[in-house]
Amino acid sequence: MLVAGGYGAVGAVVTSALNAWFPGRAVPGGRDAERVRRLGGVQVDVSDPDGFGRELAALGDVGMVVLCVEPPDASIARVCLERGIHLVDVGATARLLDAVAELSPIAAATGATAVLSVGxxxxxxxxxxxxxxxxxxxxxxxxxxxxxxxxxxxxxxxxxxxxxxxxxxxxxxxxxxxxxxxxxxxxxxxxxxxxxxxxxxxxxxxxxxxxxxxxxxxxxxxxxxxxxxxxxxxxxxxxxxxxxxxxxxxxxxxxxxxxxxxxxxxxxxxxxxxxxxxQSRVTGLVAAHTARALLDGRGFPAGVHHIDELPALAGLPEDLVRHGDIxxxxxxxxxxxxxx
Ligand SMILES: NC(=O)c1ccc[n+]([C@@H]2O[C@H](COP(=O)([O-])OP(=O)(O)OC[C@H]3O[C@@H](n4cnc5c(N)ncnc54)[C@H](OP(=O)(O)O)[C@@H]3O)[C@@H](O)[C@H]2O)c1
Incomplete structure (x- = not known):
């Protein structure tokens, strides 16, 4: 799993929660070479889709990308979905979410699921x-x-x-x-x-x-x-x-x-x-729970969906209450x- 923006306020919570559940499997990504080296992450830039694709290829077996930084457009989502890589996106800009939603036929064809409106x-x-x-x-x-x-x-x-x-x-x-x-x-x-x-x-x-x-x-x-x-x-x-x-x-x-x-x-x-x-921490926890449910494969159809369209995630608030997070x-x- 690659967590883009994985050492930011939201992303650090995602990386650490996923690594607690799936030890060693969540890799943080960002632009700062020194931080990335210290954290054992990878250097990625979400404004460079070609470079992002090359990094995914170099990493090998990436099953999911969690986007914890806002890219300029839907190119990063396209790079992931074309490769059959699941996507969890914490973005909050309507224009960008609409652009990712248009990629649903691509996701359906490759068997990937993207979950939007996460946080x-x-x-x-x-x-x-x-x-x-x-x-x-x-x-x-x-x-x-x-x-x-x-x-x-x-x-x-x-x-x-x-x-x-x-x-x-x-x-x-x-x-x-x-x-x-x-x-x-x-x-x-x-x-x-x-x-x-x-x-x-x-x-x-x-x-x-x-x-x-x-x-x-x-x-x-x-x-x-x-x-x-x-x-x-x-x-x-x-x-x-x-x-x-x-x-x-x-x-x-x-x-x-x-x-x-x-x-x-x-x-x-x-x-x-x-x-x-x-709220940044709770956003990270919502993203981590979503990623975990997606990895578990519990009733997630291929395609691009907003969180409220997925019955498998309807009980997420209660999960957070049970863990004392809200x-x-x-x-x-x-x-x-x-x-x-
Ligand atoms: N859905 C929600 O409820 C919700 C709530 C809070 C935040 N958010 C969204 O979550 C996103 C992250 O917020 P945050 O508070 O975690 O911000 P943040 O602390 O600034 O974290 C952003 C991270 O992304 C990295 N980054 C920045 N530009 C990048 C690029 N071009 N390519 C790759 N990595 C890049 C940064 O590291 P480097 O600078 O070293 O690259 C940093 O690690 C925002 O887009 C925000 O709108 C959503």
Whole structure:
């Protein structure tokens, strides 16, 4: 197994969990020759598909790639699926997931399976959305709310993704949402990929994902950027990297996170909430559990699938609760869904 980005905030958790279950079989990959040498990994660059393919060939018997860094396009997924190599992808950018989903006929032909939307958001959000959707007998709308800890040490790639997301246009309004352990918070629409893919996988017409941080001042400051001209400046990659570096030094909160999902249909309402610590770590654990289930071959059809399309992974939240990795999984108190 090759874990691309395998010594980053998410990838290091994947590598170590897989090596605990399958000793010596998970190899971390990244661009830094010195780190790779120290960790006994391989030097790979996900922006160089030809080089990536050569590295796979050199490694020999690679049955699976876990992508823990975002490539520029779907070329790395194509390289894996054409060779019949399974893929687990923690990416959260809708455009890239769509491009990988188009490779499904290739995966079906080679017998490979790709699992997309793996992590906390997308990931656990997709699984809870499916439950809430089922509970109301088919939702007309799903609202996903995330609270992330501003004190967590997020990886550089995840921060870059978040900054880029701030610069994207949004269509929905902020909402006041009660979140277990954090009171009622204003959460702002944010371009997580779950709201883009769930309308297709669940058939729910209206899905919105909103985000807030545990620190109220930092949430207000971050989303105030949207209302100013500054947001246009951070649309540029160099500015994104600068803002990401500045944010990496800010630790105003804790490392707890909350996921809440509300599904509605007519007068019916179902809601689930889940809490945990260190969303990068839990993302890595979701990816590791997914990779393990895929290796075990438990009911995974060939082709490209989002996590919520695979019944074999529906019980993943309970697996994490059993291991103490997420503290709580419960039906949340209903909310009227007030506009803020
Ligand atoms: N689904 C979810 O819930 C979820 C949650 C958190 C994060 N994520 C996603 O997970 C990804 C990783 O986040 P993270 O927090 O772990 O970031 P990170 O700590 O910056 O880790 C990224 C890793 O990838 C390597 N890398 C960077 N560019 C690369 C390239 N071109 N080729 C090969 N390796 C490269 C880095 O090492 P080198 O620089 O040495 O190459 C590093 O080890 C992000 O894309 C983020 O959006 C998803």
């Amino acid at each position: 906390v958001a997308p990931g656990l959000t997709n699984l809870l959305a499916r439950r809430a959707h089922r509970d109301v007998g088919g939702a007309r709308s799903v609202d996903i709310t995330l609270l992330f800890g501003a004190g967590e040490r997020h990886g550089a790639d995840a921060l870059r993704w978040t900054i880029a997301g701030l610069a994207e246009p949004v269509r929905a309004a902020p909402r006041l949402v009660p979140l277990p352990g954090f009171g009622t918070r204003t959460a702002y629409p944010f371009p997580f990929s779950d709201q883009h893919t769930l309308p297709h996988t669940l058939g729910v017409p209206d899905v919105t994902t909103r985000l807030c941080l545990d620190s109220r001042p930092l949430t207000a400051a971050l989303f105030a950027l949207r209302r100013t001209g500054l947001v246009r400046l951070i649309g540029r990659p160099r500015a994104q990297r600068r803002v990401a570096r500045a944010l990496a030094g800010v630790h105003l909160g804790g490392d707890g996170f909350v996921v809440r999902v509300d599904a509605r249909s007519g007068g019916r309402h179902a809601a689930y909430a889940l809490t945990g610590r260190e 503290g709580l999984l419960r039906r949340a108190a209903p909310t009227g869904g007030q506009r803020s």
